[in-house]
Amino acid sequence: MKLKELERPAVQAWSPASQYPLYLATGTSAQQLDSSFSTNGTLEIFEVDFRDPSLDLKHRGVLSALSRATSWLQGPAILKSSFGI
Numbered sequence: 001m002k003l004k005e006l007e008r009p010a011v012q013a014w015s016p017a018s019q020y021p022l023y024l025a026t027g028t029s030a031q032q033l034d035s036s037f038s039t040n041g042t043l044e045i046f047e048v049d050f051r052d053p054s055l056d057l058k059h060r061g062v063l064s065a066l067s068r069a070t071s072w073l074q075g076p077a078i079l080k081s082s083f084g085i
Helices: none
Strands: 010-014 022-028 041-048 058-065
Antiparallel strands (some): 010 022, 022 041, 041 058
16 A cells, blocks of 8 residues: 655655654655756655645755765754754
């Protein structure tokens, strides 16, 4: 049974379970190339609401990056960083 779905090659990290709402951070994977062969990357933040019956995630933000990701680590939100990435 699927709860949520995100169809893209990406490196991902979940927010801590104690944080509400739950977030998923995804970054363009370093091992994947798109049709333009660009080496630029993207960091995207999605809110995960398991009470919503749809498979979609709520897109909450995007940030362009000069390189692609190989791994992500997401911790508790501290100081002025609301997502803790």
